[in-house]
Amino acid sequence: MAPFIGQTPLQFGRVFSMSLPFADNVDAQIFFLARLPRSLAAAIVGGTLAAAGVVFQGLLRNPLATPYTLGISAGASFGAMTAITFGSMLPVIGVTGASLAGAVLAVMVVYALATARHSGLSTTVLLLAGVTMNSFFSALILFVQYLSDFTETFRALRWLMGDLDVAGYGPILGALPLVLVALGGFVWLARPLNLLSLGADAAATRGVDVRRAQRVAFFSGSLATGAAVSIGGPIGFVGIIVPHLVRLVVGADHRLVLPASFFFGAAFLVVCDVVSRIVMAPLELPVGIITALIGGPFFLWMLIRRKT
Amino acid sequence: MTVQGPGSRVQGPAVVLLVITLVAALSAQTKPARIVSLIPAVTEMLFAIGAGPQVVGVSTFDTFPKEATTRTKVGGLFDPNFEAILTLRPDLAIVYGSQDELIGRLERVRVPMFRYRHGGLSDITRTIRELGERTGHASEANRLADEIDGQIRTVRMRAGSDARPKTLLVFGREEGSMRGLYVSGGVGFLHDMLEAAGGVNVMADVKREGLQLSLEQLLSRAPEVVIELRASEGWSAERLAREAATWQAVRVPAARNGRVRFLTDDSLTIPGPRVGHAVQTISNAIRQ
Numbered sequence: 001m002a003p004f005i006g007q008t009p010l011q012f013g014r015v016f017s018m019s020l021p022f023a024d025n026v027d028a029q030i031f032f033l034a035r036l037p038r039s040l041a042a043a044i045v046g047g048t049l050a051a052a053g054v055v056f057q058g059l060l061r062n063p064l065a066t067p068y069t070l071g072i073s074a075g076a077s078f079g080a081m082t083a084i085t086f087g088s089m090l091p092v093i094g095v096t097g098a099s100l101a102g103a104v105l106a107v108m109v110v111y112a113l114a115t116a117r118h119s120g121l122s123t124t125v126l127l128l129a130g131v132t133m134n135s136f137f138s139a140l141i142l143f144v145q146y147l148s149d150f151t152e153t154f155r156a157l158r159w160l161m162g163d164l165d166v167a168g169y170g171p172i173l174g175a176l177p178l179v180l181v182a183l184g185g186f187v188w189l190a191r192p193l194n195l196l197s198l199g200a201d202a203a204a205t206r207g208v209d210v211r212r213a214q215r216v217a218f219f220s221g222s223l224a225t226g227a228a229v230s231i232g233g234p235i236g237f238v239g240i241i242v243p244h245l246v247r248l249v250v251g252a253d254h255r256l257v258l259p260a261s262f263f264f265g266a267a268f269l270v271v272c273d274v275v276s277r278i279v280m281a282p283l284e285l286p287v288g289i290i291t292a293l294i295g296g297p298f299f300l301w302m303l304i305r306r307k308t
Numbered sequence: 309m310t311v312q313g314p315g316s317r318v319q320g321p322a323v324v325l326l327v328i329t330l331v332a333a334l335s336a337q338t339k340p341a342r343i344v345s346l347i348p349a350v351t352e353m354l355f356a357i358g359a360g361p362q363v364v365g366v367s368t369f370d371t372f373p374k375e376a377t378t379r380t381k382v383g384g385l386f387d388p389n390f391e392a393i394l395t396l397r398p399d400l401a402i403v404y405g406s407q408d409e410l411i412g413r414l415e416r417v418r419v420p421m422f423r424y425r426h427g428g429l430s431d432i433t434r435t436i437r438e439l440g441e442r443t444g445h446a447s448e449a450n451r452l453a454d455e456i457d458g459q460i461r462t463v464r465m466r467a468g469s470d471a472r473p474k475t476l477l478v479f480g481r482e483e484g485s486m487r488g489l490y491v492s493g494g495v496g497f498l499h500d501m502l503e504a505a506g507g508v509n510v511m512a513d514v515k516r517e518g519l520q521l522s523l524e525q526l527l528s529r530a531p532e533v534v535i536e537l538r539a540s541e542g543w544s545a546e547r548l549a550r551e552a553a554t555w556q557a558v559r560v561p562a563a564r565n566g567r568v569r570f571l572t573d574d575s576l577t578i579p580g581p582r583v584g585h586a587v588q589t590i591s592n593a594i595r596q
Contacts, residue, residue: 022559023559023564026527026528026530029527029558029559030524030527030528033523033527033558033559034522034523034524034527035524038523038524084482094482094483094484094485095482095487095488149369150385151479151480151490154480154490154518155480155482155488155490158488158520159488163487163488163520165487165522165523165524166487167485167486167487167523167558168485168486168523168557170485171485171487277522277524282511282513282514282525283514283516283519284520284522
């Protein structure tokens, strides 16, 4: 549905016309080169971020945890900012590659810190290390921003607001293997996360390999987040709001919450992207603003409705 | 109803004349000897009208003319160094209209100011003339402004008889992809330069200086010519070929007809005295 909605009216007949050469068929070009990859990107990013939010909330046993709590998005943003500002020095990997590299860097550092003095993962240290890395990378981002010129600053700022106009299938195909591996991890995690929510000791007595489950949760969640941010930038709100919304509807069982969050997150971001495309046409509102403007009040409404 | 007496009719112009003479005398007396300029375009103007020797401080971003780089640097648009400016004891500070905080502080210490904002193409020569008045170089400034007006008029006239292609002016893009496309909207000096050079701006209906263009908009607007400004970026032949190929991947008419041009001259993004030359360069790129 979503690819048919947009600023330019498209004629169905022309989009799928076989008689017109693709080079002359602007309707088909807009559909296949601009809108379809964009809607796909929105679905993948939205679904992945929402599911990663569930995993991090389970792992850290904290309802305020988001895919960005452990500093991954700050690391990815630092990578992207560096590529935007010093792009001429690293033209090969591009902004997408650089953001992924930044995410990996952040994950490595946080993991090394959280395991340095414990045999397993300490969730407290993990949380503290993540929050610290967030601040540290934010400072680095500001430093890079300070060195950049006017257009670069503007581009960087725009990247931070989220942008799903991926202009082709390249970024999606690049991130898809990572997303699939992460989703595999999420499927495996559904049962252990249910037991982990009772506490590590309780989970261990019920036969969960706690250390292994935590590690899988940490790395698959990080992988998913890094891949999503490399496609669309650090789009906020989906990763924290969607899991809670879904829990309000389907309950707390991760075997339901995880897949439901993935599909609802995907649908939510696709809708937000359509809104961002048409609401101020021909200008486009950054999708991160839309997710917050729609998601925030909607979530509050859900909270109030549940109480009364 | 009031009836004006014959006396007041004579007095009016006389008073105006007196005021003009006084103001002229006053401004001639206070020809500034220590100018600090925080705007690269204005620094260029000052040097071009012969006020260069009076300039003691420039912004961090000033690179042209070379002489300007020998002056003391006093910060930029967002981070002007008030202390460094004061140390230079300026008798004229040229500030951007949006630097409210700096303007307030300079007012408090009574440093005379020339406030400036980038406007359209016609504002550039007007500013040059005003600067000439303000710095005691009126005749040089007027000569330069006339010269620039003449250059632009010539380009306009030459372009007038040709077909005007639908043109997109790009000033930012993620390398190797069509993401993060920043283009000129329908106001500002880049838009004015494009229209003067004989192109029709495909984004003229968006009344903003710049906007981010989505791939969908790019495809639906179907520009016949694309001009990509890459100010002061020395691109290797290999890199140029790669970026040209990136444009080939989108099937807009400009790419199909081989009319995507990369311009790297940094004068193209500075609304200063080299603007006549810049319009000429854009015109050549459109007509190629």
